[in-house]
Amino acid sequence: MSSHRVTGAAAGQDHPATLSPAEARALFRDGLDTPTAGWSRGFTQANLIIVPRAHAFDVLLFAQRNPKSCPILGVLDAGETSGPLLAGGDIRTDLPRYTVYQDGVLVAEPGDITDWWRDDLVTFVIGCSFTFETALQDAGVPIAHIEQGVNVPMYRTNVRSASAGALSGPMVVSMRPIPADRVAEAVRITARYPAVHGAPVHVGDPSVLGIADLMDPDFGDAVEIGEGDVAVFWACGVTPQAAVMESRPSLAIGHAPGFMLITDARDSDYRVP
Amino acid sequence: MSSHRVTGAAAGQDHPATLSPAEARALFRDGLDTPTAGWSRGFTQANLIIVPRAHAFDVLLFAQRNPKSCPILGVLDAGETSGPLLAGGDIRTDLPRYTVYQDGVLVAEPGDITDWWRDDLVTFVIGCSFTFETALQDAGVPIAHIEQGVNVPMYRTNVRSASAGALSGPMVVSMRPIPADRVAEAVRITARYPAVHGAPVHVGDPSVLGIADLMDPDFGDAVEIGEGDVAVFWACGVTPQAAVMESRPSLAIGHAPGFMLITDARDSDYRVP
Numbered sequence: 001m002s003s004h005r006v007t008g009a010a011a012g013q014d015h016p017a018t019l020s021p022a023e024a025r026a027l028f029r030d031g032l033d034t035p036t037a038g039w040s041r042g043f044t045q046a047n048l049i050i051v052p053r054a055h056a057f058d059v060l061l062f063a064q065r066n067p068k069s070c071p072i073l074g075v076l077d078a079g080e081t082s083g084p085l086l087a088g089g090d091i092r093t094d095l096p097r098y099t100v101y102q103d104g105v106l107v108a109e110p111g112d113i114t115d116w117w118r119d120d121l122v123t124f125v126i127g128c129s130f131t132f133e134t135a136l137q138d139a140g141v142p143i144a145h146i147e148q149g150v151n152v153p154m155y156r157t158n159v160r161s162a163s164a165g166a167l168s169g170p171m172v173v174s175m176r177p178i179p180a181d182r183v184a185e186a187v188r189i190t191a192r193y194p195a196v197h198g199a200p201v202h203v204g205d206p207s208v209l210g211i212a213d214l215m216d217p218d219f220g221d222a223v224e225i226g227e228g229d230v231a232v233f234w235a236c237g238v239t240p241q242a243a244v245m246e247s248r249p250s251l252a253i254g255h256a257p258g259f260m261l262i263t264d265a266r267d268s269d270y271r272v273p
Numbered sequence: 274m275s276s277h278r279v280t281g282a283a284a285g286q287d288h289p290a291t292l293s294p295a296e297a298r299a300l301f302r303d304g305l306d307t308p309t310a311g312w313s314r315g316f317t318q319a320n321l322i323i324v325p326r327a328h329a330f331d332v333l334l335f336a337q338r339n340p341k342s343c344p345i346l347g348v349l350d351a352g353e354t355s356g357p358l359l360a361g362g363d364i365r366t367d368l369p370r371y372t373v374y375q376d377g378v379l380v381a382e383p384g385d386i387t388d389w390w391r392d393d394l395v396t397f398v399i400g401c402s403f404t405f406e407t408a409l410q411d412a413g414v415p416i417a418h419i420e421q422g423v424n425v426p427m428y429r430t431n432v433r434s435a436s437a438g439a440l441s442g443p444m445v446v447s448m449r450p451i452p453a454d455r456v457a458e459a460v461r462i463t464a465r466y467p468a469v470h471g472a473p474v475h476v477g478d479p480s481v482l483g484i485a486d487l488m489d490p491d492f493g494d495a496v497e498i499g500e501g502d503v504a505v506f507w508a509c510g511v512t513p514q515a516a517v518m519e520s521r522p523s524l525a526i527g528h529a530p531g532f533m534l535i536t537d538a539r540d541s542d543y544r545v546p
Contacts, residue, residue, distance in 0.1 A: 057330040064333065064345055072337055077438070165350070194545070272467070272545055 017041040021262045025086060025094035033096050033111055035258040037130065037146075044196070044267055045260040046073055046085070047126040047237040048095065049244055050113075050253040053078045056122040058165035058247070062240055063124070065162035069171055069239035071127035071195045073265065079119035085263040091123050097256035104248030113253055121253070126237050127196035128260060129174060131267045135189050144177050144223040151258055152176070153217035154236050158210030159201075161239055169243035173201060174236040175214065177229035186232060195270040202233040209233065219257065290314040294535045298359060298367035306369050306384055308531040310403065310419075317469070317540055318533040319346055319358070320399040320510040321368065322517055323386075323526040326351045329395040331438035331520070335513055336397070338435035342444055342512035344400035344468045346538065352392035358536040364396050370529035377521030386526055394526070399510050400469035401533060402447060404540045408462050414455050417496040424531055425449070426490035427509050431483030432474075434512055442516035446474060447509040448487065450502035459505060468543040475506040482506065492530065 016024065016039040024040050036045055051059055056078070063070040074085045081091050093112040100108040100116055108116075129152070133143050145152045152174045159171040178186045183203060191199035206214055214231060215222045219238055225231065241254050255261060289297065289312040297313050309318055324332055329351070336343040347358045354364050366385040373381040373389055381389075402425070406416050418425045425447045432444040451459045456476060464472035479487055487504060488495045492511055498504065514527050528534060 053330075057326075057333065060330065060333045060337065061348055064348055075334055075337055 021086070021264050022088060024262045025089045028096040028111075029090065029093045031111060036096065036260045036262055037258060040262050041134065042267055044073070044263045044265040044270065045128050045130045046263050047128050047241070048091075048098075048253070048255040048261050049124045049126060049241060050091075050121050051124075051244060051249055052118070052251060053120040053122055055166070055244075055247070055249045058167045059122075059124055059240070059244060061164035062161070062167040062243060063126070065164055066171075066235075066239065067194070068198055068201060069161065069235035069237065071197060072124060073127050073195065073263070074125040076123035078122050080123070081117075085125055085265060086261065087264055091261075092117050095255050095259060095261050097259035099254045099256050101245055101252045101254070103250060104245050109256055116251065116253060118251070121251075125261060125263065126240065127270070128237055129197050129234055130260070131196040131270060132190045132193040134267055135193065135271075136186060139185060139189055141178065141182050141186050141189070144225070144229075145221065148223055150221035150223060152220050153214070153222055154219035154238055155206075155209070155211045156218045161243060166247040167243040169239070169246055171201070172219070172236045172238040172242060173209065173233040174220075175206075175217075175231050175233050177223065177225040178232045179226070180228050180230050183230050183232060190234065192271050194272060197234045197236070200232050201235050204230055206231055206233075294359070294537050295361060297535045298362045301369040301384075302363065302366045304384060309369065309533045309535055310531060313535050314407065315540055317346070317536045317538040317543065318401050318403045319536050320401050320514070321364075321371075321526070321528040321534050322397045322399060322514055323364075323394050324397075324517060324522055325391070325524060326393040326395055328439070328517075328520070328522045331440045332395075332397055332513070332517060334437035335434070335440040335516060336399070338437055339444075339508075339512065340467070341471055341474060342434065342508035342510065344470060345397060346400050346468065346536070347398040349396040349398075351395050353396070354390075358398055358538060359534065360537050364534075365390050368528050368532060368534050370532040372527045372529050374518055374525045374527070376523060377518050382529055389524065389526060391524070394524075398534060398536065399513065400543065401510055402470050402507055403533070404469040404543060405463045405466040407540055408466065408544075409459060412458060412462055414451065414459050414462070417450050417498070417502075418494065421496055423494035423496060425493050426487070426495055427492035427511055428479075428482070428484045429491045434516060439520040440516040442512070442519055444474070445492070445509045445511040445515060446482065446506040447493075448479075448490075448504050448506050450496065450498040451505045452499070453501050453503050456503050456505060463507065465544050467545060470507050470509070473505050474508050477503060479504055479506075
């Protein structure tokens, strides 16, 4: 690691919001292991799913049929390790932490996946709701899990995703408690970001989605729900990951939750008029 | 053919705009061979591409990378012949005319493809600009090729599509001359239909796209361009068909130009807020 990079790393940990995506990826490539929330503000963070070519059509078809939970931002060809979303980068090293599944079983959470790489691996880059959270905050809509310093709560629902080949599973949703008088604003703003989950899939009663207890999420952390807040639910990028893992491919690689790919795309690239 | 259907066919040819999609498809299934422009007004017409499963990932990836020219409305699984876009229908019989390519060579233009069907064939249903033409007309924007009673003119451009596996080729565009004071309105309206090609890709000088002569289109018919009209270009659904045919799969099936699939989806389903 050069002294320049050491300086960069120190600065990055102090002011990660101001780092360029390339600077952030270089730090992770050099071994920094940290969640990416708040990094490279204004640039799009993304979920990662990597599968062998033999499973790639099913993943892409699952995404086509479930665009709200599985918005594809980019696909790298089999064996390809870089692309326009991470110019000059390497998908095998440039995330802070990965998850490696063999036959559906988590076998490692490494900081790079060079040892697992194969020339038949196809990489899918999938939109993440971090993008619209910035827009919500800019409009003064409070985001409870950010204010409370925890991960967003996520829940399996009783709604089935549209299946595709070997892939099926429940829709997973994230939940944000929104003050009743800001719900319409939250819907309006997030609807403008269809590439990163878009408008909510459900507003209000969680039991309709088969969620028994909001304080017991299936993934992430519970958040306190304020007096007068309404539970608002968005389709979640965990949906396709769960479906892929359940289909038990010989190898599948994802990002560790919260340890995202920081892309060169700007959040505003994904806003529709 | 029942006497009811004979009556329906006669009525359909008189008033095709008022037929339901299922009624229209039944007429085509029974052998009616006619272009579909103006049929089942308000319902979405679509392009068709059918390829063997071995080529399906490339087609879906080409679509993901070229969303303006190749907007996917639906995909039928390998061997599947019906789906929600054509409820109760059969993709092998319900279009008025098909094109069948073997090794990239057109070998037939049949009224049904039952004889060519294989259980490994995957059907892609792709958006068509007929949808936004209705919206333009509703706003009083004139559509020259409809007023002149000809097919829309289409041109190969010097813009390359993003390639995907074996698929590559030029972007093909359709052109509509629009009065200068309505161009902004035409952009605004079509931008609201991203699933059916969306906003124009180019406004004005055709030479920038490598088009030497607007009166000599590569597909469709030339249209007269009025004094004060501006040439406006939209990405065209011929783009993916051309790329698929050029890759010379053992078998590929499309619709004959203008002889579209009439789906059960409504044009308004594809309008964004």
